[in-house]
Amino acid sequence: MLEKLRSRKKLQLVIGTLIGFCFGFLLQRGGVTRYDVIMGQLLLYDWTVAKIILSAIATGMLGVYYMKKRGLAHLHIKAGSVGATVVGGLIFGAGFGILGYCPGTMAGAVGQGSLDALLGGVLGMLLGAGLYAQIYPVLSKSILKAGDFGELTFPDLFRKRNTWTVVCCFFLGILLFLVVLETAGL
């Protein structure tokens, strides 16, 4: 039944829109579509962004690993390498800090009427993605391959037979971090 539902292309576009709607609603209501909140995080005085990301990870992880175990979900693991993940991540970060939105929250900012996101950020993002497609053939033969670590997850890395040990460690680690944040009054 699930396979059937997933293969219905038009219905999936509707589902995608609905999921996006909820995502956008939540991002806006969480405050992270605001430039001031994101810059507050990057200037380390407003930890809203970290709180949202970490509680989403903790919640999502439990459900997704549970569904995986029951055969209800597949993991979608992104391969990485030092050249792609670290270099690309730092470039992304620099742009993120200059712009003050990330791609998802920028779309949300457009929805709340922020014109700097629509006319500056979105336009730049399209330019950047287009430029990347232009230089991709060169990059893919060189830097993207440097220090390849493939499609790796932490349960694979620690070679634990019981994935749940790793899941629990991450969960408790996140919980501890959030408790420390709250205790510190951030």
Added chain:
Amino acid sequence: MNDLNEHVSEKFAKSRVIIGSLLATSLITIWSAIGDPFVVECWAQQDGILQSESIWTMERWSPYAVGILIGILSWISFLISDKPLGVSTAYARSAGMIEKTFRGSAVEEKAYYSKYVPRIGWEWMLVIGLIAGAFTSATLSGEFQFRYVPTLWEQTFGHTPLKRWLVALVGGTVMGMGARWADGCTSGHGISGTLQLVVSSWIALACFFVGGVAAAYMIY
């Protein structure tokens, strides 16, 4: 065979208990730290008078409630669409679509666009929905407003839209390139990848923030 079945179901029962208790602990922690995040009526201080407010018109929800709900949204997305939440691919496909209107279908032969075909798909609709969802939320809370310059920017750099536009354009370009370079953004890597415990996603998330904090301190 029966033994094996029992063994498996016992393992399931165990994992269920573990998940249940972890969820309970986190809920209690949140409850005690910030108060019930799911209250329908909430008290807000306005002009020194306490007023009750409905959750739909509240300007902000607790970040923990929002995070947990995004986590649950990712379960739904994995379950019924077999897709992780991710945003930046849609920008790449749009860039391809725009290029296609100028240069025709030759664009699809570019190595990158044969990997990410410039067509409307699930992620693209996700972004459209995202804009609509944010618009609805902002309208309900009365937050919707056309703004060219954010408050924090205005306090430091003044209200000239051109300056903010240029910086946003440059930032967007760098970020757009970085998102494709790292193969994901704050949603694709930062939430969806990390929740699957993918090593590259945790590294990417750390790099996003290292780069972001460095850039933010250089600007302010």
